Amino acid sequence: MADRLTTEDVARIARLAAMQLTAAEVKKFQGWLTEAIDYIEVLQELDTAGVIVTSQVTGLVNLWRQDQTQSSLTQKQALQNAPATYKGYFKVEAVFDRSEG
Amino acid sequence: MGTLQTLTVHEIAEGLEQKTFSAREVLQDCLEQSKKIDPSLHAYMELLEEQAAAQAEAADERRARKAVLSSLDGVPIAVKDNFCMQDVRTTASSRMLDNYYPPYDATVVRLLREAGAVFIGKTNMDAFAHGSSTETSDFFTTSNPWDIGRLPGGSSGGSAAAVAADMTIGSIGSETAGSIRQPASWSGVTGLKPTYGRVSRYGLISMCSSTDSPGPITKDVRDSALILDILAGQDPHDSTTSPQPKGDYLACLGKPIKGVKIGLPKEYFVDEIEAGVKDAIMQAVATFKKLGAEIVEISLLDPKYSIAVYTIVQRSEVSSNLARLDGNRFGHKRTDFGDEAKNRVMLGTYTLSAGYYDAYYKKAQQVRTLIVDDFNQAFKTVDVIIAPTSPVVALPKGASEETAIFGELMDVLVEPSSMAGLPGLNVPCGFSKPKNGSVAMPVGMQIMGPQFSEELILQVGYAFEQATDWHTKKPQLSQE
Numbered sequence: 001m002a003d004r005l006t007t008e009d010v011a012r013i014a015r016l017a018a019m020q021l022t023a024a025e026v027k028k029f030q031g032w033l034t035e036a037i038d039y040i041e042v043l044q045e046l047d048t049a050g051v052i053v054t055s056q057v058t059g060l061v062n063l064w065r066q067d068q069t070q071s072s073l074t075q076k077q078a079l080q081n082a083p084a085t086y087k088g089y090f091k092v093e094a095v096f097d098r099s100e101g
Numbered sequence: 102m103g104t105l106q107t108l109t110v111h112e113i114a115e116g117l118e119q120k121t122f123s124a125r126e127v128l129q130d131c132l133e134q135s136k137k138i139d140p141s142l143h144a145y146m147e148l149l150e151e152q153a154a155a156q157a158e159a160a161d162e163r164r165a166r167k168a169v170l171s172s173l174d175g176v177p178i179a180v181k182d183n184f185c186m187q188d189v190r191t192t193a194s195s196r197m198l199d200n201y202y203p204p205y206d207a208t209v210v211r212l213l214r215e216a217g218a219v220f221i222g223k224t225n226m227d228a229f230a231h232g233s234s235t236e237t238s239d240f241f242t243t244s245n246p247w248d249i250g251r252l253p254g255g256s257s258g259g260s261a262a263a264v265a266a267d268m269t270i271g272s273i274g275s276e277t278a279g280s281i282r283q284p285a286s287w288s289g290v291t292g293l294k295p296t297y298g299r300v301s302r303y304g305l306i307s308m309c310s311s312t313d314s315p316g317p318i319t320k321d322v323r324d325s326a327l328i329l330d331i332l333a334g335q336d337p338h339d340s341t342t343s344p345q346p347k348g349d350y351l352a353c354l355g356k357p358i359k360g361v362k363i364g365l366p367k368e369y370f371v372d373e374i375e376a377g378v379k380d381a382i383m384q385a386v387a388t389f390k391k392l393g394a395e396i397v398e399i400s401l402l403d404p405k406y407s408i409a410v411y412t413i414v415q416r417s418e419v420s421s422n423l424a425r426l427d428g429n430r431f432g433h434k435r436t437d438f439g440d441e442a443k444n445r446v447m448l449g450t451y452t453l454s455a456g457y458y459d460a461y462y463k464k465a466q467q468v469r470t471l472i473v474d475d476f477n478q479a480f481k482t483v484d485v486i487i488a489p490t491s492p493v494v495a496l497p498k499g500a501s502e503e504t505a506i507f508g509e510l511m512d513v514l515v516e517p518s519s520m521a522g523l524p525g526l527n528v529p530c531g532f533s534k535p536k537n538g539s540v541a542m543p544v545g546m547q548i549m550g551p552q553f554s555e556e557l558i559l560q561v562g563y564a565f566e567q568a569t570d571w572h573t574k575k576p577q578l579s580q581e
Contacts, residue, residue: 010447013447013450013451013454014447016450016454017420017443017446017447017450018424018427018435019435019438019443019446019447020435020436021443025443028440029443029444029447032444033444033447033448033451035504035506036412036416036448036506037448037451039408039409039412039506039509040409040412040413040452040461040465041409042405042406042408042409043406043409043410043413043464043465043468044464045406046406046468046471048464048467048468048471051467051468051470051471052467052470053463053466053467053469053470054466054467054469054470054473055311055466056311056341057297057298057311057312057473057520057521057522057552058296058297058298058341058343058522058552060298060340060341060343063340065337073204073205077204077205078204080202080204081200081201081202081204081430081431081432082429082430082431083428083429090429090430092427092429
């Protein structure tokens, strides 16, 4: 398992996680991630054939509420932490680059 | 200088009721203590002096016109910095959010506000609650009040240290897997992690949404019961809160525990447990026997599996929860994440990614079922389970840098119950002098019960506390 996590793997994971890492960081995280992955391998000792998964421990399913309008944040409040706004909108960097398309 | 800061929530409530002192005087003593002691402890991210003064004044006015809101009215409470507080900087001790002023209150904050609590300050924590030491706070490390060379535990380390050092009357923490119980244990105070879904997560900066549980850190069991009584209940803003009616957390205190069956899991007393910790727990067992409880040795799944389950589930949920931090609506850009957050997000991204999902995430969720079943089986023969909260007493500063899964190893004895959503209460149960230390450090015992058994674990914890005096011990504080 340890050698399966190459620096290329770490770079790929970083890209998936939208993290920009320096080469030194890639090296550092390769070590940390490998240590953690080695540890979690212990689960393979347990037989879980046919065992259902648990994602919600208190057994609640399908909660509903009345479809009623409720008070919410004002536009000013919603934007109060935004680093950049434009005419009452959040201003964000372009996600798609035309030159790639 | 006054001494009101040394009192408990219920003692303050009584004194306010009898007009022995005012909320303003209580706040003043807590602030004086904080200004004297916090420069060497760093428990607070920020003291909210001005707002707290206005809140204390309002509490005194309410009392004068006999319009007291609750037993917390006028009582200083410190709040962990991952609870949104309207227009008060809320950073989760991360640089990423060092400029974030929430436009709304977390439900926990709203309930405390409506109860008349005085918010004395926001407390330090591991950034985004990713840790068990406060060493991964992006700002500073909190010191343990018993020995400032040691860690207070975490992630709610600031909340635990503030209570232990009498810099507040009570505090609020949050636990994902140990973050209330473990710092309470290392700092020698009481901490209650309620059942998952008993207390709303709305406005708590999300870490691991399937286990995050807010709860009180206090000077005794009655105080934890009082605060839980304010916080418990269903919240339309958090659909994972339970519709089950809340218990009567005060009426259960003082009921005898004769005949209560207490389980002692042998897997929680392995070689890695410090001798002094084991001794203190065995003394507690003797106390329980004297009180008429029945001690039953039981066997549970090896906690080492819970470390792996927790590591996978928590990292996976962290990678999803921190995806919202894009720097567009609030906070900074993703390059400003600290190392620990980056590491966790990437491990979670890996365990959820195509080709690895079945081997890691799905497998972990299956083993989680085994853990739940294992506890259900145990609770057929015993009413509650006791164990050390932490395998060791507070470690020296720097300890968290030794391994990438430090928190998981420190929280080995609290992770299984967290994964199963069970409530757990830490109570101080003795002291143990670490090998390389000069001061005896507090030992904590946890009492775990089935889901929604808060009344029972409070009853058992209170009976123990009343039969011992560990919770009354105070650290020798030094000022810088």
